[in-house]
Amino acid sequence: QVKLVESGGGLVQAGGSLNLSCAASGWTLINVNMGWWRQAPGKEREFVAGIGWTGERKWYVDSVKGRFAISRIDTHITTVYLHMNSLNPEDTAVYFCNAVKANHNLGTYSPIFTSWGQGAQVTVSS
Numbered sequence: 372q373v374k375l376v377e378s379g380g381g382l383v384q385a386g387g388s389l390n391l392s393c394a395a396s397g398w399t400l401i402n403v404n405m406g407w408w409r410q411a412p413g414k415e416r417e418f419v420a421g422i423g424w425t426g427e428r429k430w431y432v433d434s435v436k437g438r439f440a441i442s443r444i445d446t447h448i449t450t451v452y453l454h455m456n457s458l459n460p461e462d463t464a465v466y467f468c469n470a471v472k473a474n475h476n477l478g479t480y481s482p483i484f485t486s487w488g489q490g491a492q493v494t495v496s497s
Contacts, residue, residue: 373397373484375468380491388456391491393468396448398484405443405451406471406480409464410490418480420453421471430475434461458495465490 379391395405406421420431420441429441440454451468467490470483 373486375484375486375488377466377468377488377491380466380493382494382496383458385459385495385497387458387495388454389458389493391453391455391466391493393451393488394448395451395468395470403449403470403483404473405449405468406482407441407451407453407466407468408482409466409493411464416467418471419466421473421480422451430473455493458493460495460497463493463495465492
């Protein structure tokens with residue numbers, strides 16, 4: 372059974388920083404890309420950042436490039452981090468992690484698992 376547990380959200384002023392963590396476990400897939408999504412109030416969930424299974428390749432949506440950094444540590448579980456700098460009110464959302472099916476040619480990034488964690492609330496005040 373897949374288990375995704377996000378943590379580290381909070382309230383921060385514009386220009387501030389936050390670090391999110393995701394503990395992912397419970398599957399037998401190997402060499403899995405991981406990613407972060409976010410869902411703002413009244414909006415659809417959107418892909419934000421992804422990292423390849425080796426940790427070398429990383430990719431971001433344009434709105435967070437240069438401000439967010441994704442990383443991962445793989446032990447008996449997979450832990451994925453999202454370091455967020457220069458936050459602005461448009462970054463306010465609930466952030467989720469999932470394994471990601473990436474098609475870099477088409478620029479499409481889809482979650483692999485249908486179940487999601489509870490997410491981490493990030494609120495940026497102006």
